[in-house]
Amino acid sequence: MPPVPAAAGSRYREVRERASYAALDVEEGVVGSVSGGCVEAAVYDLCVQALQDGETVLQRFGYSDEDAFAVGLTCGGVIDILVTPVTGPAPELREALAAAARGEPAALARVIRGPARLLGTALFVRTDGSYKGGLGEHPDLDRTAAAEARALLDAGRTGTIELSEDGSLCPGGLTLLVESSVPPPRMIVFGAIDFASALVQVGKFLGYHVTVCDARPVFATRARFPEADDIVVDWPHRYLRHTETDARTVLCVLTHDAKFDMPLLTEALRMPVAYVGALGSRRTHADRERRLREVGLAERELRRLRSPVGLDLGGRTPEETALSIAAEIVAARHGGTSVPLTRTSTSIHHDNGAPSMLVAEGALD
Structure with missing residues (x-):
């Protein structure tokens, strides 16, 4: 080999x-x-x-x-x-x-x-x-x-x-x-909104164990998120502080509410997880960064935040937004450029030329 x-x-x-x-x-x-x-x-x-x-x-x-x-x-x-x-x-x-x-x-x-x-x-x-x-x-x-x-x-x-x-x-x-x-790696979606429902479906398709967390029990229900693996009713930052995460975990903050976002992102950006993304406009992002600096987050921690979340696909619907977020997660995971392949001349698969080792079993007893 x-x-x-x-x-x-x-x-x-x-x-x-x-x-x-x-x-x-x-x-x-x-x-x-x-x-x-x-x-x-x-x-x-x-x-x-x-x-x-x-x-x-x-x-x-x-x-x-x-x-x-x-x-x-x-x-x-x-x-x-x-x-x-x-x-x-x-x-x-x-x-x-x-x-x-x-x-x-x-x-x-x-x-x-x-x-x-x-x-x-x-x-x-x-x-x-x-x-x-x-x-x-x-x-x-x-x-x-x-x-x-x-x-x-x-x-x-x-x-x-x-x-x-x-x-x-x-x-x-x-x-x-x-x-x-x-x-499977974890995807934790904070904020039980319509965009979260679409993101849960995409996350499951990509092979994640998907958890939806929201402090509002009227929204965080099995009826609204039938495909989620876990539904948690708790304050997002409190749940994140006590749940198990690792270097493969992706955190998607869709709450779009400062009283949830600020304590949650303060916790998330200091954790060794794979991805932290937050929904919101550019104006929301600028205000969010200002608030996070005020509570003591360093610039290296702020640079980890993907906000506004997702790639620029031009979509508007919850499904299109979920696809945009998922595309950014995949690109971040594999070191992709997010540039259309027709505009690149590099390898399609970002594996640095490493071959796959493929194994075939001769028979099952």
Whole structure:
């Protein structure tokens, strides 16, 4: 696999796109997809072959390869496909599937490069560092791999790590893909207004766990927000102060009322969350900034505020406004420029050239 950019001083190589999975069962057929269509037929053939000979195989497809062109990989880039036949109990895979179904954070570390006898072996790792399965013969290998996988899991990242067969951290023959499965990121929408209803729907579409919070019980009701995961009746700043957030959390302030906005934004802009946006006109924003400075927020904190919230799409309706906000959230998450692609010549996907590691299971028991 070509080098994947890593943060300075890090021994982890991050896979910018989450690993994708497909499964082939001899009786039930194909479930899932690994490339959105480019190499599906070729992967199917690999799976059939793996089921017949019982061997794990790693196959690369690249734009310059004749085989890749033949199977339709015309969009460029590199795809590595790991096909693992599953014919026995595979307790580590069962544990991973069960944890994912329960929404529990867990990681699966799999050997994607190394000796043939280890290729495809897997280790299921929990948040407390305990694990199930095994990667090799050396007793230190599983312990080291579990510790490294837990570090990636704590950060909610999928990536690769380099280890030696004896479990030392010196790169020496093994590459592990660590797939972290974590609960969905949170979107907290403050202000139970019509715009919030549209934003809840878009947030759910993007895969967020969406909470609506408003201090007014007459507006914060299940009837008004049937698609929200949680509806909270509380003062926004008080709820934010005591609820769980992380570096993936996005906060959308739609209350448009200073008595709610000021204490809420004072809390929000000092928290290590991914995004803080606030609805309002430019005049409202200027007054909001003045008030926030008066209560002591620093300029670096104020620069985190996305206000007026959203990208300039020219829309007016709640649905159009929700789309504008969601577009800004996606751009902020991936480092997008928000410039029309027809006016740019850079890569469409902001992954710094990092390839995706795509994994196909040979069969489900």
